[in-house]
Amino acid sequence: xxxxxxxxxxxxxxxxxxxxxxxxxxxxxxxxxxxxxxxxxxxxxxxxxxxxxxxxxxxxxxxxxxxxxxxxxxxxxxxxxxxxxxxxxxxxxxxxxxxxxxxxxxxxxxxxxxxxxxxxxxxxxxxxxxxxxxxxxxxxxxxxxxxxxxxxxxxxxxxxxxxxxxxxxxxxxxxxxxxxxxxxxxxxxxxxxxxxxxxxxxxxxxxxxxxxxxxxxxxxxxxxxxxxxxxxxxxxxxxxxxxxxxxxxxxxxxxxxxxxxxxxxxxxxxxxxxxxxxxxxxxxxxxxxxxxxxxxxxxxx
Numbered sequence: 001x002x003x004x005x006x007x008x009x010x011x012x013x014x015x016x017x018x019x020x021x022x023x024x025x026x027x028x029x030x031x032x033x034x035x036x037x038x039x040x041x042x043x044x045x046x047x048x049x050x051x052x053x054x055x056x057x058x059x060x061x062x063x064x065x066x067x068x069x070x071x072x073x074x075x076x077x078x079x080x081x082x083x084x085x086x087x088x089x090x091x092x093x094x095x096x097x098x099x100x101x102x103x104x105x106x107x108x109x110x111x112x113x114x115x116x117x118x119x120x121x122x123x124x125x126x127x128x129x130x131x132x133x134x135x136x137x138x139x140x141x142x143x144x145x146x147x148x149x150x151x152x153x154x155x156x157x158x159x160x161x162x163x164x165x166x167x168x169x170x171x172x173x174x175x176x177x178x179x180x181x182x183x184x185x186x187x188x189x190x191x192x193x194x195x196x197x198x199x200x201x202x203x204x205x206x207x208x209x210x211x212x213x214x215x216x217x218x219x220x221x222x223x224x225x226x227x228x229x230x231x232x233x234x235x236x237x238x239x240x241x242x243x244x245x246x247x248x249x250x251x252x253x254x255x256x257x258x259x260x261x262x263x264x265x266x267x268x269x270x271x272x273x274x275x276x277x278x279x280x281x282x283x284x285x286x287x288x289x290x291x292x293x294x295x296x297x298x299x300x301x
Contacts, residue, residue, distance in 0.1 A: 006094055013099055020089040021068035027285045029162040030060050031292030032185050036163035039177050040170040042245050042299045047171050055117045056166050059127070062111040067138035067158065069104035073097060074142035082203040108135060115169075124172045127165070134161060146208075149215045152197065156190035157182075180242050184235045188261075188287070191228035194221055195268050196280050219270040226265050233258045236291070246298050253294030257287045 007013045033056055041048025072079070072090055080091035089095035112135075115127035138158050144151035160182040167178035197204070197211040198221060204214035213221040236254040240246050264283045267275040 006096070013095060016089055016094055017069075017100065017103060020072065020095070021065065023065075025281065026061060026064050028189070028288055029064070029159040029185065030057075031288040032159075032181060033060055033162040033166040035292040035295050036166040036178050036181055037170050038296045038299050039243055039245070040167045040175075043175070043177070043243075044171050049122075051121060052118070052170055055114045055121075056169055058114040059111055059165070059169070060162065062107040062114065063134065063138060065107040066104055066111060066135055067141070069100050069107070070139035071142050073100055073104070074139075078207055078209065081207050082200060084199060084203070111135060118169055124169065126172055127169045130165070130168070134165065137161070145210050147210060149210050149212050151210060152190040152193040152212060153186065155193050156186035156188070159189045160184075160186035176242050177239065180235055180239045184232050184239065187228050187235070188232040188284075191225045191232060191261075192264065192280055192284050194225040194228065195264070195276060198222070198268065198273055199276055217270075218273075222265070222268060222270060229261045229265065233261055246295065247301070249294040249298040249301075250291075253291045257291050260287050260290075 007016055034053070037048055037053060037056055072088065075085075076088075076090040076097070079085035079088050086092065090097060090100065112128070112131045115131040118124040118127040138161075141151065141155050141158060144154045148154075163181035163185060164174065164178045168174060194212050198213045198218045200209070200211070201213045201218055203209070204211045211221075212224055215221075216224070236257060240251050240254055243250075260283050264279045267279045267283075
């Protein structure tokens with residue numbers, strides 16, 4: 001493939017980068033972090049402030065940007081060999097490696113500064129102490145798929161850190177609600193990432209990338225995804241009982257999310273992967289927004 005022309009302006013390069021890392025996919029983890037913070041604020045009256053919400057938002061955006069930038073840098077060679085990803089910014093030449101590294105470093109600094117804000121403003125040092133380990137973990141996913149089929153679950157844990165870290169940022173401790181949310185988000189994410197990986201079955205076999213579909217085939221991988229999503233569905237119900245402030249609205253959201261998981265699984269078949277993108281982004285984006293929105297409304301009633 002001939003190299004793509006790099007945008008002439010800085011703003012143009014930023015737009016290409018934002019599109020390349022799918023900045024809108026922040027909708028997957030961000031609602032869970034906000035919901036976790038809202039539950040913590042209700043469980044510990046006076047603990048949640050607008051300032052904390054603002055810092056959590058900064059942490060979420062910068063942390064995901066760091067993770068995605070690291071992924072694009074580390075995987076640029078593999079992306080170039082995969083027809084589905086060959087047009088990404090680095091393998092196509094539309095962005096330079098130096099530009100992506102610069103954004104990664106800036107966002108690392110922004111994330112650490114935001115976590116320091118919890119210590120400076122609220123005397124909660126835990127976010128700052130955990131900032132480097134969290135960033136290191138988030139950047140580890142590209143290495144995982146080079147030697148373990150559990151890479152999908154590693155990615156699930158990466159997103160599942162969002163509700164746990166948000167809870168710690170608000171109250172400085174860990175309780176049962178964020179742990180249940182951790183299981184929900186980890187299994188939900190791993191389930192849809194296995195579906196997404198089915199698109200790369202042939203490329204993963206050729207390049208030696210470890211994935212569940214490449215190991216056991218697409219049909220069996222989809223069964224693993226269904227089992228993983230069953231765990232997420234069960235824990236959605238459990239969360240409704242772990243958080244006593246939840247009422248009818250949350251359970252409506254959780255029930256609808258479970259139905260959407262069933263729909264998501266029904267859209268993808270071993271011999272028809274044409275609806276993977278609909279299954280991956282649209283349905284999962286609705287799930288996170290729906291559960292978080294109805295849950296937060298329930299908490300404020």
